[in-house]
Amino acid sequence: MDEKVRKEILNAYEFRKQWPPYTYREYFDVTPELLNDFTDFLKTENTSKKKKELQPWVTFCDSRCSFCYYPSTMFRGEFVDPYLAALKKELKMYSETKYVKTSEFDEIVLGGGTPTVLSAEQLIDIISFCEKNFNISSDYMIKITGSTHNLDEYKLKKFAEYGVLQLDVGVQTFNDDIRRKLFIQDSGEHAEQIIREARELGLYVCIDLMYNLPGQTMEIWRDDIKKAIELDLEGVDCYPLEVYPGTILEKQLKNGELPPPGDWKTEALMYVEAVEMFTKAGYIPVGHDRFTRVREHIEESCLNGWPWAGILTTGAGCFMGYLGRYSYQNTENVREYLEKVSHGIFPIAKIYKSSDEDMIKKVMERLYLRLPVDKKEFREKFGKLPEEVFPEAIKRLKEKGLIEVDDDAIRITKLGDIWRINIAWEFANAKAVY
Ligand code: SF4
16 A cells, blocks of 8 residues: 555554444433333334344354453243243333334244254244334345354255345355354355355355454455455455453453454554455445445445434343434343333433434434435424534534535545544544534
């Protein structure tokens, strides 16, 4: 890379942030008042008319990757039946509310944890329960999150026969040395074989790849991207490594068992490499971290409708729920989850109710999602243009070459794409004049 380009990329900020604003990390512990407020909200009609995602969560996993900070519970056979019964009960509780009855869902996404730790029949049973109890669009998509180490030909065939559109698989890297160090259960070759089988059966496959892993050189990262392109995947989500407190990885790094990951500059340049290689291969950057080559990802209503669409998530540990102004995370503890649901209580552990100002800032977060901020729509909602609400932030970002502003919309530039999370934080921390 040309030194001038490298400097331009790295000079925009002094540090590349890893996580955008308005995530579960900022939610408050639930109180009886907040829970009442939320349940009162569920008694109202949904007037936004944006289609939503329905996301039942299978909390179990049969492994512990060293970097993993997702709330999951070690798989134990005796927990499964009570958990699935509670999951259905929680789904039913939501489905009977006015807000959900007046909402339409065009995606059923089994998240987790690792849903594929369960049998194909158990997963299809959850999907079919959702289909029967919610207003599902005629052109809806079914997606299942999983791991290649617990997927096999039988499960893949059952998913394909049922009409599952996509498997979201956490590959992270195909490099066996790094996979072993991160305690990923199977080999890169096995992951590749499962992906090929799934694609032969007509399933879309979208994988997670991580960059800036300990011991991962730029060459290894390029090999991972090359492999993803060679596999002709429908989508690839590229995440930078985040060393989360309390993970095994944090201990491995402290004890010197693993070399430290690169600094933020290395991380940013690895991202730039991904952008270049994927776009050259015909992929388009969309949403949080995805490179895609399919229409379904580009047109996804839940993504394009941010922040007015919604994700109805259920299950122990689920953390990506947002309905109206409420964002929520469920309790991680399975016993507590079962107990709450058995008493007909929404098992929410943390919740956040967005203020008017938060909603304005969330609209600007569309830039982080690689979406335009439509100025006409913004004025219709808030009575002012974005430049009037955030004069300084917009001026600064424009001068830095991170955003483009024309008469119709605000968009991120190619340089801004590298700094999307910092841009989102600029608006979250700015004073909104409205
Ligand atoms: S397979 Fe997924 S949920 Fe399970 S430990 Fe690894 S990253 Fe975490």
